[in-house]
Amino acid sequence: MDKYAQILRTLEELFREYFGDDTLCLFPETTNADIADWDSVAHIQLVFEIESRFAVRFDAADIMKLNHIGFIADKLMELSENERESFGGLS
Amino acid sequence: MHEDFQSLRKKLKKSRDGFAVVKLALVADQSTQFLAQALCGYGVTRRLDIHVYEAPFNQMEAEILDADSGLYAFAPDFVLLLPSSENLRDRFYRAIDAEQAEFAERESARLTLLCGALRERADADILLCNYCEQADAVYGNLGFVHRSSVQYALRALNTSLAEMANTESKLHIVDINGLQTARGRDVTYDPRLYYVSGSVFSFAFIPYVAARLVALIEATRGNIKKCLITDLDGVLWGGVIGEDGMGGIEIGELGMGRAHSDLQKWIKELSRRGIAIAVCSKNDEAIAKEPFLRHPDMILRMEDIAVFLANWEDKASNIRRVCATLNLTPDSMVFIDDNPFERELVKKILPAVTVPDLPEDAALYLETLCGLQLFETVHILDEDRARTARYREETSRADAASRATDLESYLSELKMKAEVLPFDSFSIPRVAQLTQRSNQFNLRTRRYTEREIEKIANDAKYKTGAVTLRDRFGAYGIICVFIMQCMPENTLFIDTFLMSCRVVKRGVEEFVFNEMVRVAKECGCQTITGSYLPTEKNAPVKDLLKNFGFAEDGDGAWTLEVDQYRPRETHIMTQNTLENEEGTANG
Numbered sequence: 084m085d086k087y088a089q090i091l092r093t094l095e096e097l098f099r100e101y102f103g104d105d106t107l108c109l110f111p112e113t114t115n116a117d118i119a120d121w122d123s124v125a126h127i128q129l130v131f132e133i134e135s136r137f138a139v140r141f142d143a144a145d146i147m148k149l150n151h152i153g154f155i156a157d158k159l160m161e162l163s164e165n166e167r168e169s170f171g172g173l174s
Numbered sequence: 175m176h177e178d179f180q181s182l183r184k185k186l187k188k189s190r191d192g193f194a195v196v197k198l199a200l201v202a203d204q205s206t207q208f209l210a211q212a213l214c215g216y217g218v219t220r221r222l223d224i225h226v227y228e229a230p231f232n233q234m235e236a237e238i239l240d241a242d243s244g245l246y247a248f249a250p251d252f253v254l255l256l257p258s259s260e261n262l263r264d265r266f267y268r269a270i271d272a273e274q275a276e277f278a279e280r281e282s283a284r285l286t287l288l289c290g291a292l293r294e295r296a297d298a299d300i301l302l303c304n305y306c307e308q309a310d311a312v313y314g315n316l317g318f319v320h321r322s323s324v325q326y327a328l329r330a331l332n333t334s335l336a337e338m339a340n341t342e343s344k345l346h347i348v349d350i351n352g353l354q355t356a357r358g359r360d361v362t363y364d365p366r367l368y369y370v371s372g373s374v375f376s377f378a379f380i381p382y383v384a385a386r387l388v389a390l391i392e393a394t395r396g397n398i399k400k401c402l403i404t405d406l407d408g409v410l411w412g413g414v415i416g417e418d419g420m421g422g423i424e425i426g427e428l429g430m431g432r433a434h435s436d437l438q439k440w441i442k443e444l445s446r447r448g449i450a451i452a453v454c455s456k457n458d459e460a461i462a463k464e465p466f467l468r469h470p471d472m473i474l475r476m477e478d479i480a481v482f483l484a485n486w487e488d489k490a491s492n493i494r495r496v497c498a499t500l501n502l503t504p505d506s507m508v509f510i511d512d513n514p515f516e517r518e519l520v521k522k523i524l525p526a527v528t529v530p531d532l533p534e535d536a537a538l539y540l541e542t543l544c545g546l547q548l549f550e551t552v553h554i555l556d557e558d559r560a561r562t563a564r565y566r567e568e569t570s571r572a573d574a575a576s577r578a579t580d581l582e583s584y585l586s587e588l589k590m591k592a593e594v595l596p597f598d599s600f601s602i603p604r605v606a607q608l609t610q611r612s613n614q615f616n617l618r619t620r621r622y623t624e625r626e627i628e629k630i631a632n633d634a635k636y637k638t639g640a641v642t643l644r645d646r647f648g649a650y651g652i653i654c655v656f657i658m659q660c661m662p663e664n665t666l667f668i669d670t671f672l673m674s675c676r677v678v679k680r681g682v683e684e685f686v687f688n689e690m691v692r693v694a695k696e697c698g699c700q701t702i703t704g705s706y707l708p709t710e711k712n713a714p715v716k717d718l719l720k721n722f723g724f725a726e727d728g729d730g731a732w733t734l735e736v737d738q739y740r741p742r743e744t745h746i747m748t749q750n751t752l753e754n755e756e757g758t759a760n761g
Contacts, residue, residue, distance in 0.1 A: 096327055101180070103187070127371050132180060148338035 111153035182215030205372030396610030426471030597631035684742035
């Protein structure tokens, strides 16, 4: 499985756990409009959950924009690329 | 150590059937939605059904000063006030120079006003969070000293909050600042979360705040720890006394001895505060006692120990014996032991006992125990400070009792004197405390706050008494309370009759029922009625009314015709009578 698909799958697990719904499916085009319980309070909690699950930190300015699964996955790809670069720089 | 935020949030879906309901209002100048979730979730952990009212954001004045606000419509049991240092800093920066220097005084006056208004309009305990102190780096190190720095203002303000709480019994400070110091600001505050949601607490910190708040709520409801039971080998000293001997155990300067000595000093301080200290060790009794009697570096001595059990029985049975000896319930016990086997055994057999998981390294014991905040309480009365001494008297009484062949002669030798005090400023705090804490010898288990007791004291409809007892071993303070309510047809109804377990089987109940009948006659009542409301714990008073000649007339109502009452004999002398007679003789 490629990295992007892996990220999507982990996000799906996390969303299922958070909303307590095992049937929930995520696609890159899923947005907060598609999930009834994904309100503003849930949103902030979800973003901080994603941070700890993937061990990343989002910029405050991005936090409210992460309401689109494709965008979240892109951000996570980007952050893990940066991480690899910084590790590369260290070694 | 604590459940994290998500697991607390998941508990919101759990059933809360049978949990005590607590109505908690949150009034804040910061966002409280996440804290509210964590509080309800942690309530489930503690078997409390917490109903939360969140006042509109940053509307502290409007909610508290307006008698028609949602806050008062909610009729809270507790009001949590959360003024944040972030909000204060914002106002501080906007203030003119002259205002900055006296900012703390003004802010303190504002909070005093808000608390005063709350006290007038709501019958609730106020939980006021102190300010998270922080340096804004405008003045560097001088910020600690300079009166016009926000750092100075926050510290001065926190000091004045302590004074406010010292003079106001229904105002309790939640030491958020202490929590912040312990966890570190990097952990407790996430500026990103603050700017996107207005929450000044990070998700990592919120569970700690919730736990601390719920502990305070529980303490206010009388649910507190009263006894620390400690193991010996590996806890109070390093090594094994039975093998290493007096010269080999690590205490004082030997090996890791200082870590054990520091733990002992802390336990001694708990004992001074009124926490009973008990020893529970698998050891030969004489060998286990030797360090307490003869080791020069021991901090704890035999007189600090309320119950000393060194034997080869299992620890759960020994803890039951400690409970029985001190008349305390397992849920008021903390048990520390370095052996995971013993800890698990106690957790399994006595789940109500609090059993902290000590780390393997003795150097970490004290920090771990302090971090758990096990000994929450809302105020310390002189009664509490004298408690260890009383527990020891209890043990000598128990010894005397085992010597006395005949209970009656034992009681007559005790030279007991009782006094019936009115509910006044001296007795009210203790009376309220007894109604909150007494479980076993409590006829109807009515819980009253200090304010409610005050109201009863000032209401002519109520005939009340707070009974003190002393004997040749010492004074017990107030150990029994009765509240009778005047009803139609010259009848008094026993709203409350409770007794401290420490004085059971001394003839106190006989003495007090004599007194209640005397009061009834004095005010021209011919009948006393009562009822027994059963709880999990008050079976000991199931037959109390029957034993005093009350007749059951169905539906759990009991009636006594005052004229039919046969005064009971006791070995208790009346202090009041003695003094009245002296007074008459002198006058």
